[in-house]
Amino acid sequence: METEISKKDEIINIASELFFSKGYSNTSIQNIIDKADIAKGTFYHYFKSKDDLLNEMTKKHVSNLYPQLHEIIKMEISAIEKLNMLFQSTSNWKSLNIEFMKLLTKAVYSDSNIVLRNKLLEETIKQISPLYLKIINQGIKEGVFEVEDPGMTAQFILTSFTSNSEEMSKYLLADKYNQEVIDGLKRTLSFSERMVERMLGAEKNSLHFVEVEVLERLIKGLLEA
Template identity: 35%
Template sequence: MAREIKRPEIRKNEIIDAAQKFFFQKGYEQTSIQDIIDALGIAKGTFYHYFFSKIDLLDQLIDRTTSEICSSLKPILNMDMNAIEKFNKFFQALTVVSMQNIDVFLVTFKVMFRDENTIIRVKMYRRMVDKNTPLFSSIIEQGIKEGVFNNPYPNDAAELLMQIGANLDETIGRLILHENETLKHLAKIMVQKIKLYLDAMERILGAPKDSLRVYILDDYEEMAKMFYKKLRDKEDV
């Protein structure tokens, strides 16, 4: 039987989609290139036409995922807003995405925090920092010009905030997945960590106190309830 010929971008994305499924189900280390080839019914040469190795495939999967997230946030840079409004809008948009795609995020949390997927998690965070830093830096530069931020190193400040944010995400992710975590404690710790991050943001940027509202705390309390309920499959939380 003749093999189906597909456009390069379609075939490449099919391979990435299959890899994502295997990486999530089996873990990166436990997935072989042969697993992916067999699942798609393609020749080994087809795989190596698009990817040099499994690590190259992982890099391109992470790049595609982070690019999709960043693309959804870029329009905020061109909105008619001052820097603080843009900063708040940027982070609040991420919260909305999380709330709208809670089932996807739950699967991602479960997979990303497996020991065998440590390499995926580290690479994902690094790629997010690299891609979002220029966006943050642009907003910080605008804030410096407007006189609302007081930090002479916008790019370094943006990268530092992204790194702290990645650490916050990991802390919250581990809390959400902890089997013995109570809803009350989960919501309390999430809000506490977010308040600490807000304070760090304002100090690093030299922004007026209480000017940043990048997280809507009521939304995060509601998100904690949603995560808790779905993970534990309870009707009443």
């Protein structure tokens, strides 16, 4: 039996590729239907508008992330360990193909993708912040976090990640990889960790979003490119 994939999903997948490689605003409906080999009418049979397509797409992307994150939540480990794992899964550190990462970064943080970036963040907050909330509450019980408003904090931390990702994207997209760029990456990452600790009222240096070896590999990849 073939892998049954609905036409709608097929369109979403093709549009996804185009959005991430060319940018949302640089991708026309015509581009999408050409590649999908369908007619205009077909597209608008499945989607109300281009924006509607983007909504469904982001929802799907974030949803796909959810299950593995949920697995982490269910594990019997400390809140801090969960948080570290959660971050590592949310970010793309694991798939350390540097070329792919550069491509993705370029796509998401390009000017023509402000809309996509925003939708992605919005959807992430909607779907993922409840998971963060659970961890925060666990951490409070364990006495390692000290937070007044767990809900708002969860949301706030997720938003903060975006601003830090943006900062890091600058380094990843540098056309030349020297010590300065590498230091910048390390500094930004470390800064992000210390900030989240403060927001959570956690002990300093308790969080480590990226294992040293992973970072080293990334840097090595950068230097070779």
